[in-house]
Amino acid sequence: MRLNSLGILLAGACYAVLLSGPALAEKADRTKPINLESDRMQVNDATKTSVFEGNVLMTQGTLSIRADKVTVHQDKDGHQYGTAVGNPAVFRQKRDGAEGYVQGEAQRIEYDGKMDRVELFNRARLLREPADEVRGNYISYDSRTEYFTVTGAAAAGDTPAGRVHAVIQPRTAAEDGKAPSAKPPKK
DSSP states (O other), X not given: OOOOHHHHHHHHHTTHHHHTSSTTXXXXXXXXXXXXXXXXXXXXXXXXXEEEEEEEEEEEXXXXXXXXEEEEEEOTTXXXXXXXXXXXXXXXXXXXXXXXXXXXXXXXXXXXXXXXXXXXXXXXXXXXXXXXXXXXXXXXXXXXXXEEEEEOOSOBTTBOTTOOEEEOOOOOTTTTTOOOOOOOOOO
Protein backbone atom coordinates (compact mmCIF):
# COMPACT_ATOMS: atom_id res chain seq x y z
CA MET A 1 0.00 0.00 0.00
CA ARG A 2 1.48 3.36 -0.95
CA LEU A 3 0.68 6.79 0.46
CA ASN A 4 0.80 9.32 -2.38
CA SER A 5 -0.23 12.97 -2.47
CA LEU A 6 -3.95 12.06 -2.66
CA GLY A 7 -3.54 9.84 0.39
CA ILE A 8 -1.84 12.66 2.25
CA LEU A 9 -4.61 15.05 1.18
CA LEU A 10 -7.28 12.62 2.36
CA ALA A 11 -5.45 11.99 5.62
CA GLY A 12 -5.35 15.74 6.12
CA ALA A 13 -9.08 15.86 5.65
CA CYS A 14 -9.51 13.77 8.78
CA TYR A 15 -9.11 16.90 10.83
CA ALA A 16 -12.16 18.26 9.06
CA VAL A 17 -14.32 15.58 10.64
CA LEU A 18 -14.69 17.86 13.60
CA LEU A 19 -12.71 21.00 13.09
CA SER A 20 -15.58 23.06 11.81
CA GLY A 21 -17.90 21.82 14.54
CA PRO A 22 -17.05 24.39 17.19
CA ALA A 23 -17.35 27.88 15.69
CA LEU A 24 -14.67 29.17 18.01
CA ALA A 25 -12.09 26.49 17.19
CA GLU A 26 -8.43 27.49 17.23
CA LYS A 27 -7.87 28.83 13.69
CA ALA A 28 -4.08 28.47 13.97
CA ASP A 29 -4.52 24.68 14.06
CA ARG A 30 -5.22 24.64 10.32
CA THR A 31 -1.60 25.58 9.59
CA LYS A 32 -0.09 22.93 11.88
CA PRO A 33 1.11 19.51 10.71
CA ILE A 34 -1.34 16.63 10.96
CA ASN A 35 -0.21 13.57 12.90
CA LEU A 36 -2.22 10.41 12.47
CA GLU A 37 -1.83 7.01 14.11
CA SER A 38 -3.93 3.89 13.62
CA ASP A 39 -3.52 0.13 13.58
CA ARG A 40 -4.43 -0.05 9.88
CA MET A 41 -4.83 2.30 6.93
CA GLN A 42 -6.26 1.82 3.43
CA VAL A 43 -6.10 4.36 0.60
CA ASN A 44 -8.12 3.88 -2.58
CA ASP A 45 -7.00 6.41 -5.20
CA ALA A 46 -9.78 5.39 -7.62
CA THR A 47 -12.58 6.25 -5.18
CA LYS A 48 -10.62 8.96 -3.34
CA THR A 49 -11.34 7.26 -0.04
CA SER A 50 -9.07 6.65 2.96
CA VAL A 51 -9.94 4.44 5.92
CA PHE A 52 -8.07 4.46 9.23
CA GLU A 53 -8.96 1.70 11.69
CA GLY A 54 -7.99 0.63 15.18
CA ASN A 55 -7.23 3.11 17.96
CA VAL A 56 -7.22 6.08 15.58
CA LEU A 57 -5.58 9.18 17.03
CA MET A 58 -5.31 12.31 14.95
CA THR A 59 -3.78 15.54 16.21
CA GLN A 60 -3.26 18.91 14.59
CA GLY A 61 -2.17 21.71 16.90
CA THR A 62 -4.67 21.79 19.77
CA LEU A 63 -7.16 19.52 17.96
CA SER A 64 -7.29 15.84 18.85
CA ILE A 65 -9.67 13.19 17.51
CA ARG A 66 -9.93 9.67 18.90
CA ALA A 67 -12.05 7.02 17.20
CA ASP A 68 -12.18 3.34 16.37
CA LYS A 69 -12.50 4.12 12.65
CA VAL A 70 -12.21 7.25 10.51
CA THR A 71 -13.29 7.24 6.85
CA VAL A 72 -12.53 10.22 4.60
CA HIS A 73 -13.83 10.75 1.05
CA GLN A 74 -13.28 13.52 -1.50
CA ASP A 75 -15.80 14.18 -4.26
CA LYS A 76 -14.96 15.19 -7.84
CA ASP A 77 -15.26 18.89 -6.91
CA GLY A 78 -12.71 18.55 -4.11
CA HIS A 79 -15.20 18.70 -1.22
CA GLN A 80 -14.24 16.48 1.68
CA TYR A 81 -16.48 14.31 3.84
CA GLY A 82 -15.50 12.36 6.92
CA THR A 83 -17.00 9.94 9.39
CA ALA A 84 -15.52 9.03 12.79
CA VAL A 85 -16.99 6.03 14.59
CA GLY A 86 -16.20 4.96 18.13
CA ASN A 87 -17.53 3.99 21.48
CA PRO A 88 -17.55 6.98 21.57
CA ALA A 89 -15.67 8.97 18.92
CA VAL A 90 -14.24 12.04 20.71
CA PHE A 91 -12.77 15.39 19.72
CA ARG A 92 -11.20 18.22 21.73
CA GLN A 93 -9.88 21.59 20.57
CA LYS A 94 -8.84 24.90 22.09
CA ARG A 95 -11.24 27.77 21.51
CA ASP A 96 -9.94 30.55 19.26
CA GLY A 97 -9.28 33.78 21.12
CA ALA A 98 -10.72 32.44 24.37
CA GLU A 99 -9.72 30.38 27.35
CA GLY A 100 -10.81 26.78 27.49
CA TYR A 101 -11.64 24.00 25.09
CA VAL A 102 -14.59 22.69 23.10
CA GLN A 103 -15.06 18.95 23.12
CA GLY A 104 -17.63 16.57 21.81
CA GLU A 105 -18.43 12.92 21.62
CA ALA A 106 -20.90 10.57 19.95
CA GLN A 107 -21.05 7.07 18.58
CA ARG A 108 -20.74 8.55 15.07
CA ILE A 109 -19.55 11.99 13.96
CA GLU A 110 -19.97 13.10 10.34
CA TYR A 111 -18.45 16.11 8.57
CA ASP A 112 -19.80 17.52 5.30
CA GLY A 113 -17.16 19.81 3.75
CA LYS A 114 -19.46 21.09 1.04
CA MET A 115 -22.16 22.22 3.51
CA ASP A 116 -19.62 22.99 6.30
CA ARG A 117 -21.73 20.99 8.74
CA VAL A 118 -20.91 18.57 11.56
CA GLU A 119 -23.41 16.03 12.87
CA LEU A 120 -23.07 13.97 16.05
CA PHE A 121 -25.23 10.82 16.22
CA ASN A 122 -26.22 8.59 19.13
CA ARG A 123 -25.46 9.68 22.69
CA ALA A 124 -24.17 13.02 21.42
CA ARG A 125 -22.58 15.49 23.83
CA LEU A 126 -20.94 18.86 23.24
CA LEU A 127 -19.06 20.72 26.01
CA ARG A 128 -17.64 24.22 26.02
CA GLU A 129 -15.41 25.08 28.95
CA PRO A 130 -15.85 26.17 31.62
CA ALA A 131 -19.18 24.36 32.05
CA ASP A 132 -21.61 24.72 29.11
CA GLU A 133 -23.00 21.39 27.93
CA VAL A 134 -25.56 20.20 25.39
CA ARG A 135 -26.60 16.58 25.28
CA GLY A 136 -29.07 14.61 23.18
CA ASN A 137 -29.23 11.81 20.70
CA TYR A 138 -28.41 14.04 17.72
CA ILE A 139 -26.55 17.35 17.41
CA SER A 140 -26.17 19.21 14.11
CA TYR A 141 -23.97 22.28 13.78
CA ASP A 142 -23.81 24.52 10.71
CA SER A 143 -20.60 26.52 10.99
CA ARG A 144 -21.64 28.95 8.25
CA THR A 145 -24.65 30.16 10.21
CA GLU A 146 -23.44 29.09 13.69
CA TYR A 147 -26.78 27.33 14.16
CA PHE A 148 -27.21 24.30 16.45
CA THR A 149 -29.99 21.73 16.40
CA VAL A 150 -30.24 19.19 19.22
CA THR A 151 -32.75 16.34 19.19
CA GLY A 152 -33.55 13.85 21.93
CA ALA A 153 -34.48 10.25 21.29
CA ALA A 154 -34.05 7.09 23.30
CA ALA A 155 -32.44 7.69 26.69
CA ALA A 156 -28.97 9.22 26.23
CA GLY A 157 -26.96 8.74 29.41
CA ASP A 158 -28.89 10.34 32.24
CA THR A 159 -31.17 12.30 29.85
CA PRO A 160 -34.75 10.93 29.90
CA ALA A 161 -36.04 9.44 26.66
CA GLY A 162 -37.01 12.04 24.07
CA ARG A 163 -35.41 14.91 25.99
CA VAL A 164 -32.49 17.26 25.36
CA HIS A 165 -30.30 18.45 28.21
CA ALA A 166 -28.45 21.80 28.25
CA VAL A 167 -26.41 23.62 30.88
CA ILE A 168 -25.54 27.20 29.93
CA GLN A 169 -23.46 29.27 32.31
CA PRO A 170 -23.98 33.04 32.61
CA ARG A 171 -21.43 35.12 30.72
CA THR A 172 -19.90 38.45 31.54
CA ALA A 173 -19.41 41.05 28.81
CA ALA A 174 -15.64 40.40 28.94
CA GLU A 175 -16.18 36.66 28.32
CA ASP A 176 -18.33 37.44 25.30
CA GLY A 177 -15.56 39.62 23.88
CA LYS A 178 -17.49 42.81 24.46
CA ALA A 179 -16.25 45.73 26.46
CA PRO A 180 -18.24 46.32 29.63
CA SER A 181 -20.52 49.32 29.40
CA ALA A 182 -19.38 52.44 31.19
CA LYS A 183 -21.36 53.15 34.33
CA PRO A 184 -22.17 56.76 35.16
CA PRO A 185 -20.53 57.97 38.37
CA LYS A 186 -22.70 57.84 41.50
CA LYS A 187 -23.82 61.20 42.87
